Amino acid sequence: MSAVLEKKIGQGEQFSRWANTNRKWVFAAPAMVFTALLIAFPVVWTLYLSMTDARGSVRAESNFIGLENYFTVLGDFTRFWPAVGRTVYFTAGALFFELALGMAIALLLRRAFRGERWVRIAILLPLVATPVAVGMMWRLILEPNIGFANQALAWFGIPAQPWLSSEATALTTLMFVDIWQWTPMVVLILLAGLTSLSDEPDEAARVDGATAWQRFWYVTLPLMRATVITAILLRGIDALKTFDILYATKGKGGGSFHEVETLNIYAYGLSFDYNKYGLSSTVLIIFFAMIIACIWILTASRKKDKS
Template identity: 75%
Template structure:
């Protein structure tokens, strides 16, 4: 004779009773914050402590060693840095130029590639793998690889130009061509990241607006400009936010291709490279901390502007 088993109900959480201590009722009501509090405190300490120490150093004349005696100089470092038209402001300009140009090309190319990969086609999986290959290598390895390719004497780039009758170019060795070349390297490596983000956004879109626009006789460009792009705009803003902040902080590629000071004429010296040189080449920790604090404020301002733009895009 078969036995019949009766399913048992899952145990319910016991609600606090009036006899439960007040602290236990409070803990039960705020349990999600209590469980997350240790991690939040740890992360906050990792951010606040180094930032506070850097801010303190920026108000002193620390040099030679951070443990050496230093005097409090107040805002003198900030006044000196902000009045430096030889190194600081050119570094700011290069940082803005590097970030702006690289971000523009990465978003435009990323959008184009994402649209090509949006619809299924034969061999799509292999194409996606090939596009994502630049993300596999580290930025230092990528910088060293392109440094060999762009070598003015033995580099492959000048050999290819010679095959089509164009003379050799200085590339990374040129005072005016070094920054555009490093921008190209950054675009080559990080466009696939933008492709991934935008492709994820495209695959989440509904097909109904596209079908309705197609039935109304809209062309491919009209469907993209008036339907796809507005629906995808929040994802585009996310891609710009993530990649823009990362591009602002670029250091690996620049240092791997040009070395100290961003080259002999500081041709690719951004704020990151400038602050690194002040700290580890000249041991001017007070001034370098000032540059880092100002750089931090630039990043925070950029994050706020992009986040505000994201909120506007959602409306």
């Protein structure tokens, strides 16, 4: 009995040493497993639905049809590919201006000045409101007949603009709304990176006679590369998934002519307007693959920069 007891005690000590050595993984494991299951189940279920002809109800009988839905969706040049184009246009445009404005504002806020606290509060105000509330607010501001935007243009003799009511300007207008709301988030990320930088490289470049633009382009920006990639990763993925503002302002189908119909709006319409769950799941899986590809590219770029 004593030999068995000693063996169990020895095994317990080995386990204790292993647990102590890998304690960060031991404590994190339950949360990681739960999160993995939380993500895996919807993805696997959606992947299964994408290979069926499910429609009408997810509980109704459906037949396994393999990749037929994928061929149908990828061959749809009327709704799917235009939605892809709008998604890329909206994301790329919003991300470009948010990064440019975010960097400019972060550079202005890098140095302390009088009233800095109030300026920071004012810049962060757009983040307080929910996207749906922001969408409804801007819908009223941009209303062609009684909206404040056209009234302000009239003061300068500029004719009224259609804004959200025009097929040509609706998506660009909503891109502006997204930039207005989410640039402060980019400012916070970039400002955190700027404040962590040492002043010595910038001062050395100043002594060598470099201009402000040269110091920014050749000194500050390279040092900020990892932070900029992080901002692109976080904000880019969020912009890809934008739904609230688009639906709150234009409603079903992204407008009468689908002028702001991105992949999110298109998939939502297939599910809740037409009850085509198989096709909707296919769109979502393709969209999910696009997001994963973007994450992989940006993460690989960030790792390469660190190395």
